[in-house]
Ligand SMILES: Nc1ncnc2c1ncn2[C@@H]1O[C@H](COP(=O)(O)OP(=O)(O)OP(=O)(O)O)[C@@H](O)[C@H]1O
């Protein structure tokens with residue numbers, strides 16, 4: 394569809410872009426095509442200027458306004474021009490996209506690109522992850538799954554901008570893929586208990602696990618890993634604890650913290666003071682109520698292609714406990730994937746700044762490790778945060794695709810601008826003016842940054858306002874709501890083998 398004509402200005406057309414007189418209303422951010430000597434070039438509209446010679450001279454406008462309105466006397470409205478500035482994206486050639494090496498002629502016709510051309514230009518995939526529609530064209534924003542998850546994804550925005558909705562849309566899209574299209578497994582660290590609706594939508598594929606029921610099995614935990622949970626422990630205490638654990642492991646029987654306490658008491662090679670210090674640490678760990686003989690769940694078991702496990706951490710108040718559970722789950726998943734014992738997995742991490750902050754945190758090491766190495770074996774993170782400035786820079790630097798929604802805080806915007814060259818001061822302005830549900834998507838997933846209207850998640854909204862949510866939480870805590878959407882912690886956790894997990898079969 395022809396939409397305008399290239400004009401000659403003092404600056405362009407040149408190899409970077411051109412100005413064209415638009416025939417009708419157009420929008421900034423739209424993609425257009427134009428003939429150049431190499432073939433058909435594509436460009437994006439970066440700015441639009443409206444001119445009208447009748448209104449160019451203030452004296453003339455004033456003269457007419459004295460006698461009424463200029464528009465009443467002259468056909469001024471017919472002379473309004475829309476001048477669009479367009480910047481080249483590339484020219485399509487047999488090998489893909491090239492740089493534009495020679496500008497279009499003034500007078501050249503400008504076309505609106507077709508949906509197919511645009512999809513190809515942007516690197517969208519017909520069978521990709523459908524997150525919504527482009528803001529400037531009625532074209533579905535379907536992101537290629539491999540390109541999206543080959544590295545990690547960040548969903549960053551201020552509170553209430555639509556991050557969690559966007560993350561749930563991604564999960565929905567993964568769960569609706571056909572097996573032959575390739576389906577990763579999904580684990581969601583659901584800090585606010587918002588993802589339960591996925592179970593209603595996908596009863597056999599998405600399951601909610603109450604975070605309070607998660608257990609860390611001591612019998613299989615190394616001393617180094619245990620130490621991560623008590624970083625303040627000294628090196629000497631650590632060596633002593635290691636000896637105690639080693640003795641217990643040698644018995645070949647499973648053990649819990651009480652057994653560790655008993656073993657410390659029995660140990661003859663420990664001084665009274667050492668024993669006291671170790672017992673103190675063990676009591677500290679006991680107070681968390683997360684340690685047991687074996688893991689629950691057995692994490693490799695919950696990684697099922699095309700299925701999602703939602704770990705509802707909302708009823709755990711202690712941040713340290715949440716960090717410990719997430720740390721353990723991530724190490725177990727990482728090791729299992731590293732050894733190819735489980736299929737490719739995508740882990741969604743809500744409130745990522747709580748788990749991988751710029752300062753120290755129990756869970757930071759494992760997250761940074763996955764951030765650096767995960768892509769080598771298809772272990773992707775989707776980090777969701779409302780405070781990009783507080784996120785670990787190691788993590789942010791390993792993110793391949795960004796979904797940035799409305800952000801107005803100048804510190805956050807500045808931080809993003811410094812961490813990504815895709816964010817110019819112009820895009821930063823656009824990010825602060827996005828409305829709820831709109832996003833700028835850039836990075837590995839697309840050839841060119843795009844603005845997308847993210848669709849609403851399909852599942853029923855579990856919570857209405859804060860009042861309804863409080864009522865639902867209260868009823869849940871009183872056991873008034875049937876918990877079909879939650880996996881009950883089986884009483885047999887204590888005695889079950891670490892390898893089999895009969896209580897948990899997501900499919
Ligand atoms: N794509 C969308 N289209 C329409 N409405 C949306 C969209 N995304 C979110 N909303 C609405 O905006 C509100 C906030 O969305 P959401 O909970 O996803 O925000 P958030 O960024 O995760 O907020 P928080 O930082 O508080 O976690 C919700 O009530 C939701 O219905």
Ligand SMILES: [Mg+2]
Pocket residue numbers: 556557558
């Ligand atoms: Mg949210």
